[in-house]
Every structure is written in structure tokens, then in C-alpha cells.
Amino acid sequence: xxxxxxxxxxxxxxxxxxxxxxxxxxxxxxxxxxxxxxxxxxxxxxxxxxxxxxxxxxxxxxxxxxxxxxxxxxxxxxxxxxxxxxxxxxxxxxxxxxxxxxxxxxxxxxxxxxxxxxxxxxxxxxxxxxxxxxxxxxxxxxxxxxxxxxxxxxxxxxxxxxxxxxxxxxxxxxxxxxxx
Ligand code: PRP
Numbered sequence: 739x740x741x742x743x744x745x746x747x748x749x750x751x752x753x754x755x756x757x758x759x760x761x762x763x764x765x766x767x768x769x770x771x772x773x774x775x776x777x778x779x780x781x782x783x784x785x786x787x788x789x790x791x792x793x794x795x796x797x798x799x800x801x802x803x804x805x806x807x808x809x810x811x812x813x814x815x816x817x818x819x820x821x822x823x824x825x826x827x828x829x830x831x832x833x834x835x836x837x838x839x840x841x842x843x844x845x846x847x848x849x850x851x852x853x854x855x856x857x858x859x860x861x862x863x864x865x866x867x868x869x870x871x872x873x874x875x876x877x878x879x880x881x882x883x884x885x886x887x888x889x890x891x892x893x894x895x896x897x898x899x900x901x902x903x904x905x906x907x908x909x910x911x912x913x914x915x916x917x918x
Pocket of ligand 1: 783784785786787809810811812817840841842843844845846847848849899900
């Protein structure tokens with residue numbers, strides 16, 4: 739589908755699944771190069787990162803664990819700037835090599851908040867892997883260690899990303915149309 743409608747907005751296909759998959763495989767290989775034998779703990783930030791985390795985790799070829807937390811800061815197409823923890827850590831991350839898995843770093847407010855929060859539990863290290871990065875939108879000094887694709891500052895949905903809860907199910911990524 740080249741164009742989809744979600745609620746009151748229209749979106750055009752922007753990043754096909756094949757490109758996403760290649761970026762995810764490549765990132766998994768880069769992480770493995772850095773972490774082999776170190777049993778990293780992947781920390782998936784729900785909801786948006788669930789598809790990316792599942793794909794990256796499937797491709798990771800060495801012993802590792804995954805855990806999930808749920809944060810939220812978006813309403814409609816804008817960050818509220820306030821990060822809410824809806825589900826917190828269920829695991830002791832003290833002494834662990836933590837790799838945060840995010841679908842997107844937009845303003846960077848969510849991950850900046852998260853990194854500060856996780857530091858209190860004294861992990862051995864914290865790194866950030868994000869499928870997507872909007873370099874022109876970042877407002878914090880967060881620097882992801884692993885980036886799948888850099889994208890312009892457009893609102894997107896699909897592959898786990900949503901518009902007011904809808905659109906996460908598409909395997910490709912779609913960009914909002916100019917008229918929306
Ligand atoms: C999205 C996305 C990131 C965050 C990125 O989450 O999954 O966690 O926003 O934006 P930022 O860099 O401007 O903070 P959202 O709050 O929409 O919740 P969701 O993951 O449940 O969709």
C-alpha cells in the first residue's frame with residue numbers, strides 16, 4: 739500500500755520493510771561485535787520498540803536477555819515533554835551491561851529521562867540502540883551508540899510507531915502527507 743489513512747490523517751510509504759530489516763540485521767551484528775561473551779541485557783521501551791526489539795533479538799547470535807519497560811510522552815503528533823513510567827523495571831540491572839532498545843529518538847527527552855533513571859541502579863554500562871534518529875529534532879545531549887537510520891523531522895508511523903495508538907501494525911514505515 740503506497741498510501742494509508744489512520745484516523746484523520748493520511749500517510750505515504752516512506753521506508754520499506756526491506757530497508758528496515760537490513761538496518762536491524764546490521765545493528766545486531768555491530769552490537770554482537772562489541773558485546774560477544776558479555777551477556778547483554780536488552781531493555782525494550784514499550785510500546786513503540788516492540789517490533790524492532792523482537793527482530794533485533796532474533797538476529798542476536800550470542801547469550802543475552804531481554805526485559806521491558808513502558809514509557810509514554812506523546813499525544814497526537816507532539817511530545818508533551820513529560821515522560822510517564824507506565825510499567826517499570828522488573829529486573830535487577832545492577833552490574834549488568836544494559837542496551838536500551840528504542841524505535842525512535844525524536845526530541846531525545848524519553849531516553850534522557852530513562853538513562854538518568856537507570857543510572858541509579860548502578861548497571862555496569864548503559865548504551866542506546868535506536869532504529870530511527872531525527873538529528874534535526876533532538877533537544878537533549880543524548881547520543882545513541884547504535885543508529886539504524888537517520889531520518890528527517892517528519893511524523894511517521896508503522897513498524898511499531900503509532901498515531902494515537904493506531905498504525906503500529908504496518909511492517910513498512912509511513913510518513914504523514916503534507917496535507918494532513
Ligand atoms: C515514542 C517512542 C519513543 C519516544 C521518542 O514513544 O517510542 O519512546 O516517543 O520521542 P522523544 O525522543 O521525543 O522522547 P511514545 O511516548 O509515543 O509512546 P509509545 O512508545 O507507547 O508509542
